[in-house]
Amino acid sequence: xxxxxxxxxxxxxxxxxxxxxxxxxxxxxxxxxxxxxxxxxxxxxxxxxxxxxxxxxxxxxxxxxxxxxxxxxxxxxxxxxxxxxxxxxxxxxxxxxxxxxxxxxxxxxxxxxxxxxxxxxxxxxxxxxxxxxxxxxxxxxxxxxxxxxxxxxxxxxxxxxxxxxxxxxxxxxxxxxxxxxxxxxxxxxxxxxxxxxxxxxxxxxxxxxxxxxxxxxxxxxxxxxxxxxxxxxxxxxxxxxxxxxxxxxxxxxxxxxxxxxxxxxxxxxxxxxxxxxxxxxxxxxxxxxxxxxxxxxx
Numbered sequence: 001x002x003x004x005x006x007x008x009x010x011x012x013x014x015x016x017x018x019x020x021x022x023x024x025x026x027x028x029x030x031x032x033x034x035x036x037x038x039x040x041x042x043x044x045x046x047x048x049x050x051x052x053x054x055x056x057x058x059x060x061x062x063x064x065x066x067x068x069x070x071x072x073x074x075x076x077x078x079x080x081x082x083x084x085x086x087x088x089x090x091x092x093x094x095x096x097x098x099x100x101x102x103x104x105x106x107x108x109x110x111x112x113x114x115x116x117x118x119x120x121x122x123x124x125x126x127x128x129x130x131x132x133x134x135x136x137x138x139x140x141x142x143x144x145x146x147x148x149x150x151x152x153x154x155x156x157x158x159x160x161x162x163x164x165x166x167x168x169x170x171x172x173x174x175x176x177x178x179x180x181x182x183x184x185x186x187x188x189x190x191x192x193x194x195x196x197x198x199x200x201x202x203x204x205x206x207x208x209x210x211x212x213x214x215x216x217x218x219x220x221x222x223x224x225x226x227x228x229x230x231x232x233x234x235x236x237x238x239x240x241x242x243x244x245x246x247x248x249x250x251x252x253x254x255x256x257x258x259x260x261x262x263x264x265x266x267x268x269x270x271x272x273x274x275x276x277x278x279x280x281x282x283x284x285x286x287x288x289x290x291x292x293x294x295x296x297x298x
Contacts, residue, residue: 009039022155036223038229051207100174148201170271199269200269203231204263205264237287272285
């Protein structure tokens, strides 16, 4: 299977647990760990709205962006970080970004308890449309992610609701917007170093500029960058929950397009208290905290 396969998940979106779609997802998960979904039903106008608002934010002076710096969110792990402010394998990435998650008010039990990665998002005053665009995107991608997980469950030979019943009834939602500047003169387009995601399922929207590269048995291949599609990839946790049948594939970003590149990775993970290791009783919250500290040591 060369490259990243494209799968039409329209039947799943319409509520039909199509065995042919499940088989295509199963093959992609076993052989590549990545696939591109079309027929997903997400309004393209929503992605365009989000893209416009994100570009307007990143174009603002750094002092304005720093008003929602991640340090201001504390344990909620939200907000803006500057170029070089995120590490991959200990090396600063050449990108700046915004972190968001499920919007939770101060009365939510986990917020009151000070649970990490839970709380309100930090939104700028301008552009005012960023907040509604992000929250609408979170809702749409949560629904889509649950649909994709149905297909993955069927591919594993399990009931379609297997993930929802056991792990994602109350999922941990993380969402990021990354801006990769144009490559430096004579540079290799370095954006983010080789890594594998540590969660369950990632759904990536892109602005049409290529940059994501996937390590396959045949070498590095460029993932599709279609704005009307979502690139899906599996994280370490899904590889574990599939008992190793599926792979969490290393990938990297090289922005060689000559232009600014925006990407919008959405992470649908098990619930904070979901038990992911029955032998030890370890929860997904235990798992993710060990990973977060490696990305943002502070």
